[in-house]
Amino acid sequence: MTFKPDFFLASLGDVLPAALINLQLALLAFLLAVAGGTALTLVRALKIRPVNWVIGVVISFIRGTPLMIQIFLFFYALPAAGIDLGPMTAGVLAIAFNSAVFITEIQRGSLAAIDPGQIEAAIALGLGSRPIWGRVVLPQLFRRILPMLVSEATVVIKGTALLSIITVVEMMRVAQRVGSANFSPFEPMVAAALGFLAINLVLSAAAQRLERRYASQRA
Amino acid sequence: MTHDPPPALRVQGLTLRYGSVRALDELYFDVAPGEVVALVGPSGCGKTSLLRCLTWLQQPTGGLIEIAGAPLGQERLPSGAIRRQSRRHIDRLRHRIGLVFQSLNLWPHLTARENVELPQRVVLGRSRTDARVRADAILDRLRVLELAEKVPGQLSGGQKQRVAIARALAMDPALMLFDEPTSSLDAELIQEVLSVLRGLAESGTTMLVVTHEIGFARHVAHRLLFMDQGRIVADGPPAQVIDHDPHPRVREFFDTVLAFRA
Numbered sequence: 276m277t278f279k280p281d282f283f284l285a286s287l288g289d290v291l292p293a294a295l296i297n298l299q300l301a302l303l304a305f306l307l308a309v310a311g312g313t314a315l316t317l318v319r320a321l322k323i324r325p326v327n328w329v330i331g332v333v334i335s336f337i338r339g340t341p342l343m344i345q346i347f348l349f350f351y352a353l354p355a356a357g358i359d360l361g362p363m364t365a366g367v368l369a370i371a372f373n374s375a376v377f378i379t380e381i382q383r384g385s386l387a388a389i390d391p392g393q394i395e396a397a398i399a400l401g402l403g404s405r406p407i408w409g410r411v412v413l414p415q416l417f418r419r420i421l422p423m424l425v426s427e428a429t430v431v432i433k434g435t436a437l438l439s440i441i442t443v444v445e446m447m448r449v450a451q452r453v454g455s456a457n458f459s460p461f462e463p464m465v466a467a468a469l470g471f472l473a474i475n476l477v478l479s480a481a482a483q484r485l486e487r488r489y490a491s492q493r494a
Numbered sequence: 495m496t497h498d499p500p501p502a503l504r505v506q507g508l509t510l511r512y513g514s515v516r517a518l519d520e521l522y523f524d525v526a527p528g529e530v531v532a533l534v535g536p537s538g539c540g541k542t543s544l545l546r547c548l549t550w551l552q553q554p555t556g557g558l559i560e561i562a563g564a565p566l567g568q569e570r571l572p573s574g575a576i577r578r579q580s581r582r583h584i585d586r587l588r589h590r591i592g593l594v595f596q597s598l599n600l601w602p603h604l605t606a607r608e609n610v611e612l613p614q615r616v617v618l619g620r621s622r623t624d625a626r627v628r629a630d631a632i633l634d635r636l637r638v639l640e641l642a643e644k645v646p647g648q649l650s651g652g653q654k655q656r657v658a659i660a661r662a663l664a665m666d667p668a669l670m671l672f673d674e675p676t677s678s679l680d681a682e683l684i685q686e687v688l689s690v691l692r693g694l695a696e697s698g699t700t701m702l703v704v705t706h707e708i709g710f711a712r713h714v715a716h717r718l719l720f721m722d723q724g725r726i727v728a729d730g731p732p733a734q735v736i737d738h739d740p741h742p743r744v745r746e747f748f749d750t751v752l753a754f755r756a
């Protein structure tokens with residue numbers, strides 16, 4: 276197998292524009308995941324036993340099975356249950372659900388590191404649970420977990436490649452098409468890899484700047 | 495006909511048990527508006543437990559608490575039955591008692607000014623401008639206005655102490671509670687904080703101060719409560735209790751402390 280530079284350049288032109296689809300899907304999935312994961316964290320903090328037991332079972336299922344299978348389940352099983360979603364919606368929901376579980380686990384870990392004295396101070400001053408979460412706990416929590424959230428975001432971005440298996444036309448799917456049409460899968464695949472890499476590099480550079488800003492602001 | 499104002503704090507039969515431990519054993523006392531009360535007693539006698547009950551962070555096993563005439567936590571109905579208040583109701587009363595924790599417990603992600611503004615905005619519904627004006631006035635009075643933009647991690651122990659005091663004072667409490675305000679400070683900072691407390695006392699702030707500083711108790715407080723094993727065993731003018739109270743636990747405590755200073 277030889278690497279054909281001109282075919283590679285041509286593939287870049289075909290494959291990279293589809294990165295926009297991955298970006299959009301990932302952004303949507305990640306926002307849903309952050310909201311859903313935080314909601315799960317809030318519910319779990321209520322410490323209602325049976326509820327937390329159910330959440331625990333769901334968490335271990337999501338953590339213990341491949342994302343690819345979860346995507347298939349959302350795509351094939353939900354319509355069977357009467358909920359018919361297009362491949363894009365099903366795929367975004369599957370990734371969001373998976374990521375929400377990882378985010379709530381990250382949050383739970385960092386929640387334990389917040390000094391309970393601060394919360395007592397808030398209670399003693401008369402703050403209700405809403406402002407305690409919204410103004411005292413969550414802002415600190417998100418600042419603490421920022422690096423882990425960023426790495427979760429890269430997982431989500433890479434995860435969108437899996438949506439090719441349920442017919443979503445994104446970068447990976449385009450690369451496969453270009454590859455099989457030209458009987459040369461290698462070059463377009465490298466092009467897609469570069470697309471994902473570029474997105475993730477930009478993301479982590481942005482995150483580093485953000486972290487440095489926090490660090491210098493609130494040393 | 496005129497009525498006396500209600501006491502800033504009224505405690506009737508306050509009891510707290512942890513299992514079989516009686517952390518607070520049927521306490522009865524009032525604190526008058528403007529009064530400065532030193533609360534003294536050996537470690538483990540229940541001082542922190544008392545302050546936690548007075549803010550309802552710890553629900554007492556029994557007894558009644560009134561803040562400036564308003565029952566806190568539970569109230570006696572005309573029928574004589576005791577009714578527990580809702581969390582919302584309690585939250586609305588809590589700012590009437592300003593507690594300065596031993597560990598201060600400032601919010602580390604907010605600046606000093608934001609620490610003082612947040613509860614005013616959220617609990618009292620003050621506007622951004624009003625909260626800021628009030629915060630700055632109090633920070634200025636406590637001589638930490640120039641640190642308003644700093645976060646707690648950038649402040650010294652004494653500075654944090656003042657911000658924590660400001661946060662509670664900004665809520666216009668009927669009573670301020672301090673839990674060993676000098677215990678975590680270096681020797682030179684102790685005097686600084688004591689002078690802040692003296693300033694508050696002189697401006698008429700009602701205070702209940704848990705302290706081991708005999709000088710503060712003697713010279714600033716109007717009254718000294720001595721606790722032992724969950725009970726108040728002495729209650730009187732500070733000098734009187736420190737020098738002459740006959741209770742053996744009181745004598746043991748102060749004679750030891752005074753012997754060390756001599």
Ligand SMILES: Nc1ncnc2c1ncn2[C@@H]1O[C@H](COP(=O)(O)OP(=O)(O)O)[C@@H](O)[C@H]1O
Nearest residue numbers: 512515517535536537538539540541542543544
């Ligand atoms: N959360 C708790 N659980 C069980 N016992 C406690 C708890 N908090 C305090 N106590 C006990 O209650 C008593 C009073 O404690 P505390 O109020 O902290 O005393 P002080 O502040 O005077 O040192 C002590 O015997 C202590 O061991």
Ligand SMILES: [Mg+2]
Nearest residue numbers: 538541542543
């Ligand atoms: Mg204590």
